[in-house]
Amino acid sequence: MAxxxxxxxxxxxxxxxxxxxxxxxxxxxxxxxxxxGGAGHGAFVVVPKAAVRLQGKPRHYKTVGAAGRAVxxxxxxxxxxxxxVKLERMPDVxxxxxxxxxxxxxxxxxxxxxxxxxxxxxxMPPETQxxxxxxx
Numbered sequence: 593m594a595x596x597x598x599x600x601x602x603x604x605x606x607x608x609x610x611x612x613x614x615x616x617x618x619x620x621x622x623x624x625x626x627x628x629g630g631a632g633h634g635a636f637v638v639v640p641k642a643a644v645r646l647q648g649k650p651r652h653y654k655t656v657g658a659a660g661r662a663v664x665x666x667x668x669x670x671x672x673x674x675x676x677v678k679l680e681r682m683p684d685v686x687x688x689x690x691x692x693x694x695x696x697x698x699x700x701x702x703x704x705x706x707x708x709x710x711x712x713x714x715x716m717p718p719e720t721q722x723x724x725x726x727x728x
Contacts, residue, residue, distance in 0.1 A: 597637060599692040601668035606648035606675050608688060612639045615685060618703045621710035622726065624655055628665055628674060632714030635690035635699060636677060644686050650675050657681075658706070658726055 597614070600607035615638045625634030650666030657663040659681055666676035677687035690699040703721040710716065 595698075597639070597688070597698060598694045599688065600648070600694075601671050601673035601675050601692060603668060603671035603673070605670045606646070606650055606666075606668045606673075608644055608646050608675070608692075610639050610644045612643035614639055616703065617690070617699055617701045618705055619701050619716070619720070620705050620726075621708075621714070622658060622706040623709055624657065624663065625706075626709075626711070629689075629691075632711050633704070634677075635701065636687040637690055637693070637699065638685050638687050641678075641684055641686040644688070646676075652678075 596609055596611050598609040617637050619633040619635050621633045626632070628634065651669045652664045652666050654662050654664050662680035664678040665674060667674045673692065674689050675692055679685070690696065693699060701717065701720050703723060704716045705723045705726045707716065707722045708724040716722065
């Protein structure tokens with residue numbers, strides 16, 4: 593079993609923790625993640641949804657992703673920090689935003705997805721797997 597992963601929003605109104613091993617850690621370069629995070633990519637720790645303990649109640653907004661399925665982004669209604677991502681096409685997993693980790697050094701991405709829409713100035717680690725169109 594993994595060490596505890598914990599984190600939350602900037603004002604600490606929303607907190608999460610899990611002892612589950614991450615399924616994957618990845619950088620997403622899709623246009624929705626770029627807009628939602630205001631950065632060159634979204635950085636996510638993907639874990640089994642059932643293994644996450646969540647304190648506080650995020651608000652969600654829903655968009656339709658590249659695969660034509662819903663993407664729900666959870667954010668703190670108090671400070672606005674993005675906290676979670678739920679994917680309709682993968683209902684048993686939850687994406688935790690790496691920026692909210694209590695120990696950001698735990699984040700070690702294994703892949704970059706939607707690299708076809710990556711900004712040319714956003715550095716991608718050479719050792720990560722590159723998926724131009726996202727997950728299969």
